[in-house]
Amino acid sequence: MKKLILINSLIIALLAIAATACKNPVEDVKIVVDMNIMKYSVLVHISDETGAVPQNISLTVGGNACNDIYEISGKKNFTVKDGVITLGLNPSVTPTTGKDVSFNISISATGYKSTVQSISFTSGTMQQVVNIIMEKPVSATAPVTTPVTTPVATPVTTPTTSPATTPTTTTVASSITVSLDFTGYCANRTNLQIRPSLYVFYREKGMGTAYKYLGYIKDGGIKTDKLSMGKTYEFQITYAGENYTISQLINQTSYTETFNMGSSVCSTF
Numbered sequence: 001m002k003k004l005i006l007i008n009s010l011i012i013a014l015l016a017i018a019a020t021a022c023k024n025p026v027e028d029v030k031i032v033v034d035m036n037i038m039k040y041s042v043l044v045h046i047s048d049e050t051g052a053v054p055q056n057i058s059l060t061v062g063g064n065a066c067n068d069i070y071e072i073s074g075k076k077n078f079t080v081k082d083g084v085i086t087l088g089l090n091p092s093v094t095p096t097t098g099k100d101v102s103f104n105i106s107i108s109a110t111g112y113k114s115t116v117q118s119i120s121f122t123s124g125t126m127q128q129v130v131n132i133i134m135e136k137p138v139s140a141t142a143p144v145t146t147p148v149t150t151p152v153a154t155p156v157t158t159p160t161t162s163p164a165t166t167p168t169t170t171t172v173a174s175s176i177t178v179s180l181d182f183t184g185y186c187a188n189r190t191n192l193q194i195r196p197s198l199y200v201f202y203r204e205k206g207m208g209t210a211y212k213y214l215g216y217i218k219d220g221g222i223k224t225d226k227l228s229m230g231k232t233y234e235f236q237i238t239y240a241g242e243n244y245t246i247s248q249l250i251n252q253t254s255y256t257e258t259f260n261m262g263s264s265v266c267s268t269f
Helices: 002-022
Strands: 031-034 041-048 058-062 069-071 084-089 101-108 115-121 127-134 175-186 189-195 199-204 212-216 221-228 232-239 242-249 254-260
Touching: 041 115, 084 199, 084 232, 115 127, 175 232, 199 221, 212 221, 242 254
Parallel strands: 031 189, 041 127, 175 254
Antiparallel strands: 041 084, 058 101, 069 084, 101 115, 175 189, 175 221, 199 212, 199 232, 232 242
């Protein structure tokens, strides 16, 4: 009888070990991805002289260091999204004093003249912004017209007395320093968190204005004094040719923001 009880206990213990071994060892572990791999990067912002974004933008990379230049996601797909692309330098290459890492970008777009821009990474300057204004070609067949001068009659005015008006007081929204903490999440991988190191744009929600450059998010965090209390803003980052946008009403000085990075990006980690 004692021998039978001992055997049964051994079987139960082995079953418990087997059940534990079948469990995913990282099932309850949070994986935090730091996107700050390429320490040297450049945000390229493309528009025309009116601020509009040209359509069908094509960008290629050339020059001495072209082999070491990547889209910030680490790919060689240089897709420009809404006039924005971030380029990064191979982490194994570091600019030194007196020895910059230089390359050039060639840009073309439907209805605009093509342009070439030289860019250099210099020692100690980790982030930079390059604004490129594209021009439309001048029509060679534009008609030449001679302006016609029409005599202008001098108007006769009768002095009038205007009633006194009460000055109007305009309330101006006050700017404050706001800390924003951004975390990307993956719907298909709930244990994965992404801490972006990217350039971020912003605009006031509902105003229909173009996005403006806010600053650089490092390891998910940024501080800015460009926002006003009581206003709602949309924030946008661009990664691997895709835009990610969230909105926030500003009524305090610190926020933690989360945004869906999408399954296509999350599957690369």
